[in-house]
Amino acid sequence: MDAELIADNKSALPPHSQPVLHAGGREEFRRTRAPDLRRIDREVQGQGGEFVEEFAVPFPSYVFLDLMGMPRKLLDQFIGWQNDLMRATDPAVRVDGARSIYAYIRQHVEAQKVQPTNDFLSAMVNGEVEGRPIDYYELMGMFYVLYVGGLDTVYSTIG
Numbered sequence: 001m002d003a004e005l006i007a008d009n010k011s012a013l014p015p016h017s018q019p020v021l022h023a024g025g026r027e028e029f030r031r032t033r034a035p036d037l038r039r040i041d042r043e044v045q046g047q048g049g050e051f052v053e054e055f056a057v058p059f060p061s062y063v064f065l066d067l068m069g070m071p072r073k074l075l076d077q078f079i080g081w082q083n084d085l086m087r088a089t090d091p092a093v094r095v096d097g098a099r100s101i102y103a104y105i106r107q108h109v110e111a112q113k114v115q116p117t118n119d120f121l122s123a124m125v126n127g128e129v130e131g132r133p134i135d136y137y138e139l140m141g142m143f144y145v146l147y148v149g150g151l152d153t154v155y156s157t158i159g
Contacts, residue, residue, distance in 0.1 A: 064150035068143075069117025070108065078104075082151045105143045 057079065065072050081104075084097025109125065116122035124142060127134045134142075 061151055064146075067118070067120060068108075068146065068150065069112065069121050078147075078151055082148070085148070086152055101147055102140070102144065105140060105147060109139055109143055 061075055062072055065075065081097045081100045084093050085101060088094045088097065112121045113125045116125055125139065
């Protein structure tokens with residue numbers, strides 16, 4: 001999505017992969033806590049429940065939110081913005097979704113700079129590329145891509 005549509009003057013997408021951050025993130029991915037697995041047990045044992053609603057959306061979303069230090073209680077709002085961005089037919093709704101996501105990420109990034117929630121986020125907000133700190137736009141681009149991919153890709157594939 002064009003950064004001008006979400007009120008920024010530079011591309012919100014990172015120009016290329018940031019491999020320096022990958023190593024720091026791998027260990028945090030390994031340590032990410034899984035949500036309550038009783039939902040999966042109910043499905044496996046055939047005790048009812050709706051797979052997409054009770055597993056495909058919350059399970060990967062909770063893993064992502066925990067990794068990104070974002071509150072689970074806002075999942076419905078995050079999914080709403082995500083659906084507006086990815087699935088709305090009205091371009092204005094899509095832009096509003098992108099703006100909402102970007103605004104949340106902006107304040108989240110600032111909070112993480114002050115007090116990172118975990119080692120993964122610390123590596124992101126304090127990272128360097130080629131001997132220089134990751135700049136604002138690169139950082140926002142990384143968080144934005146992680147947000148969109150983290151909330152949509154997995155549950156869309158599972159569901």
